[in-house]
Amino acid sequence: MESFGALYERYHSPMVALAYSMLADRHLAEDAAQEVFAIACRDIESLKSKERFAAWLAGICRNVSRQMLRANRIKPAALSDEHAAQSGSDCGDRRDTIRRAVWNLREAERELIVLRYFDGFSQARISEVLGLSPQAVNGRLVRAKRKLAKYLKRNGFTGDYHGTS
Amino acid sequence: MERPDDNKWLDEALTEIIGSEKPRTDFEQWKQQHPNAVKMLTSRAGRESFVFQSPLRIRNIIMKNPLTKLAIAAVVIIACVIGLSLWRTTGSGIALADVMAHIEQVKAFRFQFSGKMTGEDPNKPYSSETRVTMLISQEYGRKSKHEQLDPNGGWSKFKFEEVYTFPEKKTKIRIIPKQKKYWRIEEDDVFAELMWQQNDPSTFLKKILECKYESMGRATMDGIEVEGFQTTDPNFSYFGAGKNWQSDVKVWVDVKTRLPVQGDATFAYFDQMGDKKYSVHLVMHDFQWDVPVDAAEFEPVIPDDYTGTVIKYPAHITEETAIQGLKLLVELLGKYPENINDVDETVLRLAEKSETPAAMRLKEELKGLTEDEISNKLVDFLMPIRGLGRLYNGLRWDNKDPAYYGKTVTPKDADKVLMRWKVLDNEYRVIYGDLHAETVTPEKLAELEKALPK
Numbered sequence: 275m276e277s278f279g280a281l282y283e284r285y286h287s288p289m290v291a292l293a294y295s296m297l298a299d300r301h302l303a304e305d306a307a308q309e310v311f312a313i314a315c316r317d318i319e320s321l322k323s324k325e326r327f328a329a330w331l332a333g334i335c336r337n338v339s340r341q342m343l344r345a346n347r348i349k350p351a352a353l354s355d356e357h358a359a360q361s362g363s364d365c366g367d368r369r370d371t372i373r374r375a376v377w378n379l380r381e382a383e384r385e386l387i388v389l390r391y392f393d394g395f396s397q398a399r400i401s402e403v404l405g406l407s408p409q410a411v412n413g414r415l416v417r418a419k420r421k422l423a424k425y426l427k428r429n430g431f432t433g434d435y436h437g438t439s
Numbered sequence: 440m441e442r443p444d445d446n447k448w449l450d451e452a453l454t455e456i457i458g459s460e461k462p463r464t465d466f467e468q469w470k471q472q473h474p475n476a477v478k479m480l481t482s483r484a485g486r487e488s489f490v491f492q493s494p495l496r497i498r499n500i501i502m503k504n505p506l507t508k509l510a511i512a513a514v515v516i517i518a519c520v521i522g523l524s525l526w527r528t529t530g531s532g533i534a535l536a537d538v539m540a541h542i543e544q545v546k547a548f549r550f551q552f553s554g555k556m557t558g559e560d561p562n563k564p565y566s567s568e569t570r571v572t573m574l575i576s577q578e579y580g581r582k583s584k585h586e587q588l589d590p591n592g593g594w595s596k597f598k599f600e601e602v603y604t605f606p607e608k609k610t611k612i613r614i615i616p617k618q619k620k621y622w623r624i625e626e627d628d629v630f631a632e633l634m635w636q637q638n639d640p641s642t643f644l645k646k647i648l649e650c651k652y653e654s655m656g657r658a659t660m661d662g663i664e665v666e667g668f669q670t671t672d673p674n675f676s677y678f679g680a681g682k683n684w685q686s687d688v689k690v691w692v693d694v695k696t697r698l699p700v701q702g703d704a705t706f707a708y709f710d711q712m713g714d715k716k717y718s719v720h721l722v723m724h725d726f727q728w729d730v731p732v733d734a735a736e737f738e739p740v741i742p743d744d745y746t747g748t749v750i751k752y753p754a755h756i757t758e759e760t761a762i763q764g765l766k767l768l769v770e771l772l773g774k775y776p777e778n779i780n781d782v783d784e785t786v787l788r789l790a791e792k793s794e795t796p797a798a799m800r801l802k803e804e805l806k807g808l809t810e811d812e813i814s815n816k817l818v819d820f821l822m823p824i825r826g827l828g829r830l831y832n833g834l835r836w837d838n839k840d841p842a843y844y845g846k847t848v849t850p851k852d853a854d855k856v857l858m859r860w861k862v863l864d865n866e867y868r869v870i871y872g873d874l875h876a877e878t879v880t881p882e883k884l885a886e887l888e889k890a891l892p893k
Contacts, residue, residue: 278480279466282464282466282469283464283466286462286464287461287462287464290462304462307462308469308472308473311469311473311476312473312475312476315473315476315477315479315480316476316479317537317540318480320540320541320544320697321544322544323544326544329543330540330543330544333539333540333543333544334536334540336539337536337537337539337540337648338536340536340645340648340649341536341648344648344649344651369455369456372452372453372456373456374863376453376456376457378862378863380632380837382632387453387457388457390453391450391453391454391456391457391458392457392458393458393461393462394454394458407607410607417628417754417755419446419449420755422449422453423446423449426449426452431448431452
């Protein structure tokens with residue numbers, strides 16, 4: 275139990291971030307992460323290689339999040355019309371544009387971006403959680419950010435940006 | 440090497456939008472909220488000392504009493520009913536989601552992929568059958584053998600090729616023995632990402648999970664107890680099938696190992712009048728999970744007398760690449776081609792018949808060259824056209840709702856949509872006949888498409 279507790283402490287936050295990358299809702303993401311660890315308890319015997327625990331957990335997390343999206347037929351909040359309608363001010367519009375840019379990335383790229391900025395995870399930690407090589411993480415982050423920058427610049431954002439709020 | 444953190448303004452924006460209060464990690468609270476999970480963990484930890492003995496002994500004692508037997512039977516039936524209703528409530532998808540998690544743990548596996556495409560137009564009968572043998576290794580890459588059924592009968596070596604894909608290196612190697620030829624293709628970012636997904640049972644399952652699906656219950660397949668899942672959701676999308684396609688997709692999963700035994704998909708394509716144009720039937724079968732693999736299996740063996748062509752796609756194929764490709768097509772053909780699905784393969788055939796100055800120049804340059812010399816000479820020349828095809832196919836695979844109207848739109852049509860695709864839910868990017876581009880709303884796009892010549 276103690277060792278599972280240690281794993282929980284280590285991977286809870288990345289799982290919330292990963293779920294958040296799919297659900298775009300902080301509360302749902304926390305619920306998803308809770309469920310991930312319950313499933314991990316149930317299925318731990320099916321884990322064949324201890325070294326792949328984090329990637330295995332990430333796989334469960336993606337599935338749980340997909341289930342939640344499907345079950346609730348929810349649309350990521352960042353993209354919903356309701357959200358867009360609420361953000362009337364310029365700042366709100368800017369935030370909304372950035373959000374939309376992030377949630378329109380491919381799933382694999384969005385995961386990396388959210389993990390990187392959700393809790394400032396290092397590339398080494400992201401590499402561990404997603405089961406990717408550090409080179410792959412670096413390359414994909416660069417590409418994802420290039421796409422974001424291009425989209426945002428096309429929508430009026432510039433290098434002299436000084437925050438959104 | 441470029442670092443991902445070079446854009447300070449973007450970092451600040453992303454930190455502000457995504458970065459938030461650190462999630463509260465409280466294992467004690469989690470334990471309180473998940474007593475069953477805790478029980479499972481605790482009992483597993485102590486299993487070796489008592490779990491396998493003590494419950495058996497109790498069972499022997501209580502089952503001697505006939506009344507107890509009846510009571511137990513009733514409890515079992517009630518438990519089954521409750522279990523079934525829970526199964527329905529939570530959706531059998533949880534089991535299917537587990538299957539994906541199981542596949543992700545397998546280091547290497549083999550399977551076969553068979554496909555048949557049938558043209559449904561009685562005036563143009565068409566049928567094509569292919570089969571692919573796949574070996575997928577998390578560590579080394581992917582290897583596949585592709586065969587096509589000879590119209591004269593037999594699989595022979597009518598169209599045979601070996602393909603090695605290395606997604607991490609963004610590289611694919613195709614070896615075509617009949618032509619004594621090989622292609623080394625360095626993919627763009629989008630297709631490198633697709634390498635992970637094509638002919639992959641995980642992707643197949645993921646697409647089912649994204650749709651509304653149902654359990655078909657249990658059955659026996661090749662002596663294995665399996666559970667089937669089915670979706671006929673019109674949103675199912677695979678190899679670009681989507682709008683105007685009707686899908687019937689099934690997968691059978693081994694109840695014990697929770698790994699797929701067979702996948703089966705039938706797609707029918709209907710034209711705008713609702714007539715079936717063609718159908719595709721795909722079967723994934725003969726799965727062998729956790730097979731031992733050797734690095735040497737993934738080293739392409741290319742005989743010395745084979746000639747090769749190297750194609751290096753730019754990392755990013757963009758709208759600008761597509762526009763360059765369309766421009767080149769007009770120079771060569773004098774008009775836009777009717778479709779751009781396989782444009783890189785058909786453009787030379789079309790250019791052969793064309794008499795534009797660019798086509799005449801090209802024909803002059805290629806005169807007297809062998810097929811291999813032509814391939815190598817045209818690698819750079821054809822790149823924008825290949826890029827256009829790439830962009831379009833990538834958009835299809837990505838469900839970005841692309842459309843192309845080269846059949847009716849000409850280079851002079853500054854106000855007619857030549858090509859479009861979805862950027863966001865309420866935004867489409869449009870390239871017009873005169874090759875200028877802009878972003879429009881879906882409503883504006885509907886107006887533009889309504890005005891297109893029929």
